[in-house]
Amino acid sequence: MTKRFARRLALVATMMMLAIPAVSAQQDDEAPPPSKPGKPISAGEVLSGELNAMKIRDVKNAGKRVAMYQITSEPRRLPAPSGLCDLETGPETFQLVTSSDAQAAQLKSFVGKEISVKVDEVACASDPGQMSEAVVTKWSLVRKQ
Template sequence: MTKRFATRSALAATMLLLVTPAIAAAQEDDGAPPPSKPGKPISAGEVLSGELNAMKIRDVKNAGKRVAMYQITSEPRRLPAPNGLCDLETGPETFQLVTSSDAQASQLKSFVGKEISVKVDEIACASDPGQMSEAVVTKWSLVKK
């Protein structure tokens, strides 16, 4: 039993010696970028551009049926008052596109993984626990490039 304890202790000490310099180097990283400035504002009527992502989520209103949720990943943007920065330092970077019809959903389906632009008509900070994005665009239209 003592031999087993000594072996485990030696192994733990060796691992600690190997890991400690890496942890110290990570903590002393002087090349860290300066704090980000808040993103530029976005309001109704403006264009939001970014990569379109799709995720499958369970719809609580539809007996747990899996539905597609679309999200744009963009540069940080500030929302109009009272939403402001959505309790984030730089503003939201992920924007959920709420589809109001099957036509809108099928329109987005062909652009998944690609860069798109949408004209924003209504936007707000995410407030429901099931939302995967930092902000929600409830009314929008696709902008042709």
């Protein structure tokens, strides 16, 4: 009976030695401190990032599928009253609203690439179903020199 007790005690001790480093490693990997808010962006400034395209259903156009373009960038603060869009660091995804077929065609060739746009109007996303955290309603593509 003493041999069984000694084996069990050795097994428990080994398990404890393996579990303690795992628990301490989890404690070291706690959530990082909150990020600082992004730098502000206002009308006339340039927003750069990767351009993504998604197909969404347009409720205004009988549910037709239309392309929606989005820039993924570093976090940015928007001008007041929008501020941080109820986020700690500010929005990172910006929907580019196209006002014409020419703008949509212009963006289509840059999907998946890094682009820069001059922002004229930007606000937090407010409509249900929007895929981005912020919406850029007026913009122009900036050509790289």
